Amino acid sequence: MNRHPVVLIPGDGIGPEVTAAVQRILKAVDAPIEWVEHVAGLAAIERGRDGLPAETLDAIRTHAVALKGPCTTPIGEGFVSINVRLRKELDLYAAVRPVRNLDGVPTRYQGVDLVIVRENTEGLYSGIEATLAPGVVTTTKVATEKACSRIARWAFRYARQRGRKKITVFHKANIMKLTDGMFMRCARAVHDQEFPEVDYQELIIDAGCMALVQDPTRFDLLLLENLYGDVLSDLCAAFVGGLGVVPGANIGDHGAVFEAVHGSAPDIAGRDLANPLALLMSAVMLLNHLAETRRDEACAAAAQRIKDGYNHALAEGCKTRDLGGTLGTREFADAVVARLS
Ligand code: ATP
Numbered sequence: 001m002n003r004h005p006v007v008l009i010p011g012d013g014i015g016p017e018v019t020a021a022v023q024r025i026l027k028a029v030d031a032p033i034e035w036v037e038h039v040a041g042l043a044a045i046e047r048g049r050d051g052l053p054a055e056t057l058d059a060i061r062t063h064a065v066a067l068k069g070p071c072t073t074p075i076g077e078g079f080v081s082i083n084v085r086l087r088k089e090l091d092l093y094a095a096v097r098p099v100r101n102l103d104g105v106p107t108r109y110q111g112v113d114l115v116i117v118r119e120n121t122e123g124l125y126s127g128i129e130a131t132l133a134p135g136v137v138t139t140t141k142v143a144t145e146k147a148c149s150r151i152a153r154w155a156f157r158y159a160r161q162r163g164r165k166k167i168t169v170f171h172k173a174n175i176m177k178l179t180d181g182m183f184m185r186c187a188r189a190v191h192d193q194e195f196p197e198v199d200y201q202e203l204i205i206d207a208g209c210m211a212l213v214q215d216p217t218r219f220d221l222l223l224l225e226n227l228y229g230d231v232l233s234d235l236c237a238a239f240v241g242g243l244g245v246v247p248g249a250n251i252g253d254h255g256a257v258f259e260a261v262h263g264s265a266p267d268i269a270g271r272d273l274a275n276p277l278a279l280l281m282s283a284v285m286l287l288n289h290l291a292e293t294r295r296d297e298a299c300a301a302a303a304q305r306i307k308d309g310y311n312h313a314l315a316e317g318c319k320t321r322d323l324g325g326t327l328g329t330r331e332f333a334d335a336v337v338a339r340l341s
Contacts (some may be wrong), residue, residue, distance in 0.1 A: 001298065003034040004290050007066035007289035012042040013264025014274035015069025016327075021276035021333035022283050024068070025309070028337045031217070031287060032234040033303040036063060041071025041082045049083045057089055064255040068189075069279065069285055071262040075330045080127060080341045086257065087120045093147065094154045095234050097261055099216075103112045104314025105241040105323055112239045115164065118229025119183070120250055122147050125226045139269040148186035154251075154302040155187075155223045156195040166199035167191070170208040170228055183225050209235070233261045244275030244322040247282035249289070256289055260280040272328035275320040277310060280336070305341055313337040 006297040010019040026033065028039035038056040047053050050069075060066045079253045086092070095118040128140035130134060159167055169187045173180040184202055191200040197304045199220075203211065205228060212219060212232075216239045224232055237246040243262035260278030268274055318335035319325025328337065 001032050002296070002338055003032050004035045004065070004294060004296070005036050005063045007056070007063050008035040008037045008045065008284065009040045009066060009068040009071075010037070011040070011069025011071045011264065013070055013072055013266050013269040015071070015264060017270070017272065017329045018260070018274050018276040018279045019067075019069045019331050022280050024333050025306060025336050025340075026281060026283060026302070028340055029302045029305045032298045033287075033290070035223045039069070041088065041326055043300065045079070051079055051328070052085050052089065057086075057217050058064050060090060060255055060257065061163045065286060066255075066257045067279070067283055068259040069256050070173070070260065070262060072264040072266065080227065084125055084127075086140060087250050090252055090253065090255055090257070091121065092252040092257055093119065093121045094151060094251045094253060095229060096158065096250040097246060097248055099240055101235040101240050102245060103311060104317070104319070105245060107239060107241055109216055109239045114216060114236065115158070115220060116233055116236060117223050118156065118230060118233065119147060119151040119225050121226070121236060123226030141176065141179045142180040144185060145182060149185045149190060152187040152190040152223065153194070154192055156198055159198050159221050160195060164198070164221045167223050168201045168203060168208070168219055169223045170205040170232070171225075175339065176205060180225065181228060187223055198301075212236070235262060237261060242277065242322050244320065245277050247278050247285055249282065249285050256286075257290070258286040266269070272330055274329050276329050276333060280306065280310060306336070309336045309340040313330065327333070
């Protein structure tokens, strides 16, 4: 069998636990991949290395696909986010995060099926901060026509390929007329000139958030600049059961890194409490990506078996604590493995 080399970055916090669970399940279906393990984040720093070692970046460039556990980002001080550096270094400009209700996970909402497409390279994540005077600091929001147009084009292309009917842009262009104005105008131009068959809507973000919480089923694909995409990802996760069930991919023109939306969750790290589903669902996205880009049916078949396995487990009430169950990380992985076809 042809095995695809895939870079694996376990990360830190709950990363190693959820990664081990996912590796176990992929092994149980004999997914046609071969892990190429590399470090990043605290795991690298603790070994006296840079947080994003050159070998790790090179390996992702070589193999073009990676599965990544969360890497802690220090708050308020310390090193630059490894996650942000990785996305920028590899120009993984599109973050895609499907948010869907799972049959076995009842929530206040039903029928939620939306996709967040987040611009990953600029906005307020540009890291341009300055102290103007003692007690006066600034941060710079960057928007370029190139990045705004390419994320819009990526989102519309995705919508066309996947049969998504409507794209909504959330913005605050009434206040940030230049930056959010640019994001909105580029999206509008891409829609009008290249994808007129996809419905297109613009909402001021505050009103948009209210409409979203009132009825998330009215939304199909949300196209968001970097910070709004970050915040709305966690908000939307709450519609379907929380951060434990939302997967993601960071995609560029030359590679893709799959990772859960959640961070390293230090409060529950090392206690066998974390839900591995979000990373498992990210691995399913990875297998489907390989199936599409390398035309390998075996990857699609493995993805489907895993999906059926976790859906059965959830339907039978096998859940981790974040979903109201009692299982630990390892027990949940056991439950999925026991239900694989
Ligand atoms: P970051 O800012 O690093 O991206 P975040 O805002 O996504 O992180 P996390 O630390 O991932 O925040 O998650 C917030 C809380 O959600 C955690 O402290 C934890 O209690 C819960 N949580 C996150 N991921 C999981 C998971 N996989 N399983 C169970 N609980 C989780």
